[in-house]
Amino acid sequence: YNSLYVPGWDCHGLPIEWKIEEQYRKKGKKKEDIDIKDFRNECREFAQKWIEEQKSSFIRLFVLADWNKPYTTMAYESEAIILKEFSKFFLNGSLYQGSKPVMWSPIEKTALAEAEIEYHDIDSTSIYVAFKVKNSPNKLLENTSVVIWTTTPWTLPSNTALTVGPKIDYVVIMTFNQYTFQPIRVILAMDLVTKYFSGKYESVTNISAIENFIKGTKKIPFFIEKEIKGVDLINISYEKIWKEAPEPVDNPENAYRVIMGDFVTTEDGTGIVHTAPTFGAEDARAAKDATPEVPPHLILDENNKKVPLVDLQGKFRPEMGSLAGQYVKNEYYERNKTPNKSCDVKIAIRLKEENAAFQVEKYVHSYPNCWRTDKPILYYPLDSWFIKVTEIRDRLTTLNQEINWKPKATGEKRFGNWLANANDWNLSRSRFWGIPLPIWRTIGGEEIKVIGSVAELFEEIEKSIQIGYMNTNPFTNFIVGDMTEANYDKIDLHKHIVDKIVLSSSKGTRMERENDLIDVWFDSGSMPYAQWHYPFENREIIDDGIAFPADYIAEGVDQTRGWFYTLHAISTLIFDSICFKNVVSNGLVLDKKGQKMSKRQGNAVDPFEIIDQYGADATRWYMISNANPWDNLKFDLEGIDETQRKFFGTLYNTYSFFSLYANIDNF
Numbered sequence: 001y002n003s004l005y006v007p008g009w010d011c012h013g014l015p016i017e018w019k020i021e022e023q024y025r026k027k028g029k030k031k032e033d034i035d036i037k038d039f040r041n042e043c044r045e046f047a048q049k050w051i052e053e054q055k056s057s058f059i060r061l062f063v064l065a066d067w068n069k070p071y072t073t074m075a076y077e078s079e080a081i082i083l084k085e086f087s088k089f090f091l092n093g094s095l096y097q098g099s100k101p102v103m104w105s106p107i108e109k110t111a112l113a114e115a116e117i118e119y120h121d122i123d124s125t126s127i128y129v130a131f132k133v134k135n136s137p138n139k140l141l142e143n144t145s146v147v148i149w150t151t152t153p154w155t156l157p158s159n160t161a162l163t164v165g166p167k168i169d170y171v172v173i174m175t176f177n178q179y180t181f182q183p184i185r186v187i188l189a190m191d192l193v194t195k196y197f198s199g200k201y202e203s204v205t206n207i208s209a210i211e212n213f214i215k216g217t218k219k220i221p222f223f224i225e226k227e228i229k230g231v232d233l234i235n236i237s238y239e240k241i242w243k244e245a246p247e248p249v250d251n252p253e254n255a256y257r258v259i260m261g262d263f264v265t266t267e268d269g270t271g272i273v274h275t276a277p278t279f280g281a282e283d284a285r286a287a288k289d290a291t292p293e294v295p296p297h298l299i300l301d302e303n304n305k306k307v308p309l310v311d312l313q314g315k316f317r318p319e320m321g322s323l324a325g326q327y328v329k330n331e332y333y334e335r336n337k338t339p340n341k342s343c344d345v346k347i348a349i350r351l352k353e354e355n356a357a358f359q360v361e362k363y364v365h366s367y368p369n370c371w372r373t374d375k376p377i378l379y380y381p382l383d384s385w386f387i388k389v390t391e392i393r394d395r396l397t398t399l400n401q402e403i404n405w406k407p408k409a410t411g412e413k414r415f416g417n418w419l420a421n422a423n424d425w426n427l428s429r430s431r432f433w434g435i436p437l438p439i440w441r442t443i444g445g446e447e448i449k450v451i452g453s454v455a456e457l458f459e460e461i462e463k464s465i466q467i468g469y470m471n472t473n474p475f476t477n478f479i480v481g482d483m484t485e486a487n488y489d490k491i492d493l494h495k496h497i498v499d500k501i502v503l504s505s506s507k508g509t510r511m512e513r514e515n516d517l518i519d520v521w522f523d524s525g526s527m528p529y530a531q532w533h534y535p536f537e538n539r540e541i542i543d544d545g546i547a548f549p550a551d552y553i554a555e556g557v558d559q560t561r562g563w564f565y566t567l568h569a570i571s572t573l574i575f576d577s578i579c580f581k582n583v584v585s586n587g588l589v590l591d592k593k594g595q596k597m598s599k600r601q602g603n604a605v606d607p608f609e610i611i612d613q614y615g616a617d618a619t620r621w622y623m624i625s626n627a628n629p630w631d632n633l634k635f636d637l638e639g640i641d642e643t644q645r646k647f648f649g650t651l652y653n654t655y656s657f658f659s660l661y662a663n664i665d666n667f
Helices: 014-026 036-060 076-091 153-158 190-196 281-289 318-323 343-353 390-400 408-420 454-467 520-525 539-543 563-575 607-614 616-625 637-664
Strands: 095-105 117-135 145-150 161-164 169-176 183-189 201-203 220-229 257-260 272-275 357-370 378-387 404-406 439-442 448-450 510-513 553-556 582-586
Touching: 014 036, 036 607, 076 095, 076 448, 076 520, 076 563, 095 281, 117 153, 117 343, 145 153, 145 272, 153 343, 161 281, 169 190, 183 190, 183 272, 272 281, 318 343, 343 357, 390 408, 390 563, 404 408, 408 563, 408 582, 520 563, 553 563, 607 616, 607 637, 616 637
Parallel strands: 145 183, 161 257, 201 220, 404 582, 553 582
Antiparallel strands: 095 378, 117 145, 117 357, 161 272, 169 183, 169 220, 439 448, 439 510
16 A cells, blocks of 8 residues: 655744854844845755755654655745645635734744744733823712733833723722822722732721821721722723823824723733733724724834834834833843843832832733744734634634544644634744745735736736836746746745736736745645645645545644644635544653753754664664653653663574574574
8 A cells, every 4th residue: 555655844934044044143244234045045055954864864764755756845836836825815805914913023023823832931020000090970980090900011101091891890999009108099890809908908997097097007908988880980081101102193082091891800900901902912902892992002103104112123112211222021132131120120110109000019920932932922013914714713623523633632622722712823924034925915005916826926927017017027937837846946936036026906006015924834734735736736636535635644742733723724714624634643752851852951862863873773662662652752862772772682682693593504
């Protein structure tokens, strides 16, 4: 029985870019000073080098595959197929452009997919902040402050709303600020009073205890003055918390007011949520749903462009006064340049001085980090292209039930939970080594063209030449209809080529390409079709079910958010079908103590060196005999040494004994 196995490599993406940039840095060069074509060529050469290295090791490990015809995402014919798959989403209405907070890595300077995020516990400075009420329809709420809790103080200057639960019960409390001992009336959820007002505080039953309080008393009194429903707080306006922040450029009259949101709970905090639409997806939705809509805190930069108060490097903009030029996270500073006080601490100190910080404390919580840099990410507002995954969540879940998972729990729980909570897929990446978005649009965005093949692009360029937007066709030597590898080697679809291509709209106006690349996870998820150059060739292999859905795939358990997910999402959106029938979710190879291997932690091992030292057979036998494929393996060099001595040593001695006497007896 011949099992179709085409070996494949994902070649594009940030890891290779970083390696090439590192080589440039050692030469004293910056990537910005280097020709994009040269940079792209070095990325390709680096990828090809490691393909050959890995291929040699796989063959040595006796992995059976068609090694003479591998599939690589950087092959020009494969890139052409990925354009075709991408264009299908535009044709079926699944592709859209939106401006909303996306996960952004200031270190990598690119947006990230959810599959590229890992959550780590961090110790943050958290603040209970009192926002002073400015105008209230209810006169009884004058001279009060609305208290919120935040673990990201750096977002406070970008606050434009406070969100309450309309059905939550709130109270007005008379007390004193524990730092300034000034009297203050605060609003927070009734269910959280005992949680917050503890320790230094004590409840009193009459107002006289408040009136007679003397600074230095062991306990600070608090008095519940009145109860109020959340719905009665809506549209109260309050004073801007960070005075140095410029006003929002859009509809500032609709900012700094209380709105409602169904996501507000009384599980922690104060039952009132600090809302910065610029830097939070949930915040942005709540602000957009409010009537009138609450604006995000955007200002105009030197080019008259709307920008947040924090730039793409993670620094406060020059307009931010005392905070200008500071990174919002200490992790973004270069080594040995980290300040003693983070911007969160500086903000807390300022708010204490202004009687606006009600309580400041350290708080351990989970925070999203980039899985490559291990640095915290920001939710940053960007114009990006998305696939409407949220509209097919139910279908993704239904089709998942047709897949045979090993272990079963991975499919039902880990992967199933991921599907149930999947968000729209952000496809835009601000990088260089990858496939450019095949989207051209007019300056004002009136018309959009999404190119689905080299032939289509060739034809559009010819139209552009006739109008006068271009002089020559960079794909002149390409023969439309010729599917040979040699023909596709005549073209290059990377940035240094396609960024110069100008197309013409149906009305003859100029169209330029969107600047970003396609998320490399889209490359990975398009693999079942790209490896067969479908639909330009081999249509029967996919359409007749010969190689689709795949009978069996296997990858690490971490790919529930990566390859497994992108395969499943793309096949569901395009074919309304599963992409694979059976899947083994491999366990991870950990160090001997059960910790994840990492070069940064110094516990990683080089597989090539292991094979050279102990041999392919001993390495392979050790790994398959010490754990089920779906279980994690605690990798210990002493275990390989023992396998080599006990198993292969015994096998060798047995064979030596047999061959010695077999030769004597002429057997």
